[in-house]
Amino acid sequence: MTIKKPFENFLKNLRTASETAQLSDAALAGLEAPEAIHKTEVVFALDSGEKMTVPAYRVQHNSARGPYKGGIRFHHEADLDEVKALASLMSIKCAVVNIPMGGGKGGIQVDPKKLSKSEIERMSRAYFRWGTEQGIFGVNRDVPAPDVYTTPQIMAWMLDEHEKVLGFKSPGVITGKPLELGGSLGRSYATSQGGFFVLMKYLEKIGKKPEDTTVAVQGFGNAGAYFAEIAHKAGFKVIAVSDSKGGVACDCDSDAFDVNKLSAWKKEHGSLRGNFCQGETCDISKMKSENVKTVSNAELLELDVDVLVLAALDGVVHAENAARVNAPIILELANGPVTPEADEILEEKDCVVIPDILANAGGVTVSYFEWVQNRSGDVWEEEFVISKLKKVMENAYADWMKMKDQYDTSYRNAAFVLGVNRIVTTMKLRGTI
Numbered sequence: 353m354t355i356k357k358p359f360e361n362f363l364k365n366l367r368t369a370s371e372t373a374q375l376s377d378a379a380l381a382g383l384e385a386p387e388a389i390h391k392t393e394v395v396f397a398l399d400s401g402e403k404m405t406v407p408a409y410r411v412q413h414n415s416a417r418g419p420y421k422g423g424i425r426f427h428h429e430a431d432l433d434e435v436k437a438l439a440s441l442m443s444i445k446c447a448v449v450n451i452p453m454g455g456g457k458g459g460i461q462v463d464p465k466k467l468s469k470s471e472i473e474r475m476s477r478a479y480f481r482w483g484t485e486q487g488i489f490g491v492n493r494d495v496p497a498p499d500v501y502t503t504p505q506i507m508a509w510m511l512d513e514h515e516k517v518l519g520f521k522s523p524g525v526i527t528g529k530p531l532e533l534g535g536s537l538g539r540s541y542a543t544s545q546g547g548f549f550v551l552m553k554y555l556e557k558i559g560k561k562p563e564d565t566t567v568a569v570q571g572f573g574n575a576g577a578y579f580a581e582i583a584h585k586a587g588f589k590v591i592a593v594s595d596s597k598g599g600v601a602c603d604c605d606s607d608a609f610d611v612n613k614l615s616a617w618k619k620e621h622g623s624l625r626g627n628f629c630q631g632e633t634c635d636i637s638k639m640k641s642e643n644v645k646t647v648s649n650a651e652l653l654e655l656d657v658d659v660l661v662l663a664a665l666d667g668v669v670h671a672e673n674a675a676r677v678n679a680p681i682i683l684e685l686a687n688g689p690v691t692p693e694a695d696e697i698l699e700e701k702d703c704v705v706i707p708d709i710l711a712n713a714g715g716v717t718v719s720y721f722e723w724v725q726n727r728s729g730d731v732w733e734e735e736f737v738i739s740k741l742k743k744v745m746e747n748a749y750a751d752w753m754k755m756k757d758q759y760d761t762s763y764r765n766a767a768f769v770l771g772v773n774r775i776v777t778t779m780k781l782r783g784t785i
């Protein structure tokens with residue numbers, strides 16, 4: 353059992369980048385410490401009438417490039433250390449894709465699976481009321497979005513609460529909203545689409561075609577499931593997927609492994625386990641006699657595939673299991689899934705890690721597009737959104753490769769250097785350092 357230390361991991365990566373980019377002590381210190389840490393205890397009524405109290409946070413890391421931007425997660429492990437790490441990654445991520453936003457993150461330390469829909473609504477509203485009344489959230493100040501276990505519906509409740517407190521409409525205060533309330537077309541699958549664009553560029557560089565590329569996806573939530581669908585449609589052989597309860601893998605070509613049916617099943621039943629579809633929907637136990645087997649999350653990480661997509665939580669590839677990863681390419685759709693210790697082991701094995709701050713930045717990029725649309729009152733067509741996303745991701749990919757060549761450093765460090773340099777430039781322009 354490894355102990356997670358997400359903020360320490362962030363600091364390690366930041367300090368490596370600082371050395372490479374030869375940052376001044378003041379610049380490094382400015383990036384190490386979040387600008388503000390807000391803590392509260394959210395109190396809300398359970399359906400039984402009893403009150404529940406849960407710790408909640410909003411960390412505002414850096415606003416030199418624009419308003420704080422970043423999701424809110426509901427998770428029992430979302431403590432202050434994790435939220436600080438995630439807020440800090442957001443600042444770097446927004447800079448890597450060159451959108452004019454800073455970095456922030458919110459978290460409520462709770463297991464949302466134990467709450468009813470109405471309890472989640474009351475908790476979400478109480479959290480956002482606190483953040484609005486305290487002047488934390490605001491369209492030009494700090495703009496949240498969905499993250500782990502938070503949905504467009506939750507964004508809608510939060511927006512409604514914000515506008516009730518303000519007494520006027522302000523749809524740009526939160527992104528990832530339902531379309532009917534000012535959400536952007538393309539936002540629901542933007543994280544996966546952005547990761548896909550970056551992966552395509554990398555495969556193009558090494559001369560590998562989708563139809564010759566096998567893929568395993570750990571995490572079948574929003575990002576993982578959309579990625580599997582997009583990759584399957586583009587001709588990749590997606591041959592394994594898993595969620596928190598376990599997964600399935602197929603020793604077959606991709607046609608036998610119907611990703612769309614799996615994701616339809618997951619949407620309907622909330623979990624992959626207990627079902628696998630091959631042609632007709634069928635029970636997984638029946639599949640054992642054919643080419644499909646159940647796999648644990650640990651087993652999925654070790655499969656012999658070309659691309660391992662990490663779309664679950666942080667710290668899943670660590671010092672103890674990194675040596676057993678067989679995939680030569682990892683795409684980090686989750687935040688922080690590979691620890692710095694694992695990075696070193698993977699680099700020795702020549703495994704290319706396309707880092708979170710680039711690979712999953714499509715989500716925040718389309719969030720930024722949503723914010724722009726809300727502030728201008730415009731509604732963009734889906735095709736336009738995706739073509740703009742493609743441009744942003746491909747530009748970021750090219751900038752990242754330039755850093756990689758210029759500094760002859762790891763892929764993660766090249767992305768960190770790119771982001772950090774952009775933030776430091778704005779801090780200097782503002783005169784903060």
Ligand code: GLU
Pocket residue numbers: 421422423424495496497498499500527528687712713715716717719720
């Ligand atoms: N939670 C997502 C992330 O970690 C999206 C943030 C946003 O859209 O602001 O990048």
